[in-house]
Amino acid sequence: MPTMDQPRLSVVIPAHNNAxxxxxxxxxxxxxxxxxxDFEVIVGDDGSAVPLAPVTERYADRLRISCVRSEANRGRSANRNAAAARAHADTLLFLDADTVAHPTLLARHRAYHAERDGRPGVLLGQRYDLDWAGAxxxxRGEPIVAEMLDAERGDPRLEDISHPQRIRDFPSAPWVLGLTHNASxxxxxxxxxxxxDEAMVKWGFEDLDFFYRVFHLHGARPDLFRLDVEALSYHLPHFRKTSNGIASMDNMKHMLRKHMRYxxxxxxxxxxxxxxxxxxRLYGEAIDAYRRQGLGRPTALPAPVRAELATSTALVVGNGVSALELGPGSQTFDHDAPPGPTNSHLLGTVLQQxxxxxxxxxxxxDLWRCFLPDDLPAFLTRGLLKADRIELVATHGPLDQQAMLPVPLVADLDYLxxxxxxxxxxxxxxxxxATLLTIR
Known part of the structure; x- marks a missing residue:
């Protein structure tokens, strides 16, 4: 429990050259x-050309505030970690240096964690992307008015998930919305x-990786995350480098190497x-349905294919396929076996390894039969860069396409x-x- 001198909320603000x-x-x-x-503020100065401590010192008479400076620029992950290491509260609120807090923001984050009474949890707040007038x-210290907050300035995450189905999808992967500009x-x-992860030094995805690990740390519990549209903040205009999007793909690749999952x-x-x-959500349901229907079993493989796999370097996707005799250097995507050096819980739409x-x-x-229409071409096109051919195996059996819904299932092989x-x-x-479609 916090003492009289211990804050109830630590606000962690990473900053670099944006005084x-x-x-x-x-x-x-x-x-x-x-x-x-009730709160403290820790600013992480990630090697700014002009130190940011003088900015923080101007607020020392009104805020419990400190500044942690690195003389070298080490990246957003290391900067957040260094600032968070100085925190004293049981709750960490990550706020970007260009994200202005609504007057009730800190109270909403504090109330969410207080009501959980010590249980782990994540609160994701909303932000408006302001233009020049709002900034x-x-x-000037003036209030934001409604005309500054139309749809063009709204949080893109909220626009994307406004459909009722997307709200139902949120508990399946709330970390996808886990941006650290306003999250506790x-x-x-x-x-x-x-x-x-301090290995992620470039822009992007380090926050999703963090919240992904928190989500799975607690067994992917659907009540772990909450999205609070009333936990408001305002994102100030800043120069966005077009190179950031390209650079972020290195972090994306690093994230997938760490978490070999669909x-x-x-x-x-x-x-x-x-x-x-x-x-x-759909692919999680597909993997469950695929298992329940008895699909993907190695018993469906014709004898010539089994014999070839025993001496070839292959990727085999299916339930129970990690028990097959496979040639040296082979790997499996077997969701019925634990992940390990030669087995991953992937779909196969990327194949970067x-x-x-x-x-x-x-x-x-059979797993290919559950791919969405734009993911099957990705699997085949990328797969033929890695292998001489692809065998799509469709197990024979009384499968009810309607009963599999909402999971998509290829049933008409002639159309395909x-x-x-x-x-x-x-x-x-x-x-x-089974029926084999050999793709070259």
Missing amino acids: AALDTTLASLTRQSLPPE DALR VDRGSFLRVDGF DVEVLYAINTFGRHLGRI FKTGALDLIVNI TDMLQHHFDVTVDVHDT
Whole structure:
């Protein structure tokens, strides 16, 4: 329990070369409904050309504030970790240096964690992306008016998930919306996942990686995260480097190397926040349905394919396929077996871990039939860069496509063959246990 001298909330603000924005953000913290003795502010100065300590010192008479400076620029993850290491409260609120707090923001974060009574939790707040008029008003200390907050300035995450289905998708992967410009987490969870990954030094995805680890640390519990649209903040205009988006892909690749699972793999597709949530939910349901229906079993493989796999370097996708005799250098995507050096819980739509031409063949038993229409081409196109051919195996059996809904299932192989043969060399072979579509 906090003592009289211990704050109930630690506000962690990473900053780099943005003194004017930081000054506006710190000014907003002096106007909070939460009493100033209930929170502290720690600014992380990540090697700014002009030190930021003089900015923070201007607020020392109104805020419990400190500044942690690194003389070298070490990146956003290391900067947040260094500032968070100085925190005294049981709750950490991460606020960007260019994210101005609404007067009730800190109180809402504090109330959420207080009501959890020590249980771990994450609160994600909303932000408005202001233009020049809104930013000028805040810098003058004036209120934001409704005309400054139309849809063009809204939080893109909220627009993406406004559909009722997206709200239902949120508990499946709330970390997808886990941006650290306005988010709080219990300090215990932060320490247990070792904070932000300092190997991610470029822009982007370090916050999603952090919240992904918190989510799975606690068993992917659907009540762990809450999105609070009333926990408001205002994002100040700043120069966005076009190179940031390209550089962020290095962090994305690093994240997938760490977490070889379908829910991270989905992020490779260019999509909205809401569609990422929906795809993670759908593929989670697909993997469960795939298992319940007895699909993906190695018993469906014809004898010639089994014999070839025993001497080839292959990727085999299916339930129970890690028990097959496979050639040296082979790997499996087997969701029924624990992950390990040669087995991952992926779908196969990215395949970044394989070099070009590294595989003799890829064999996918039934899971491909659950791919969404734009993910199957990605699997085939990328797969044929890694392997000489792909075997799509469709197990014979009384499958009810309607009963599988909302999971998509390829049932009409003739339609699929007609679609694919305009782009690939496709051969169809019918065996006792399965139909094989050979793609070259």
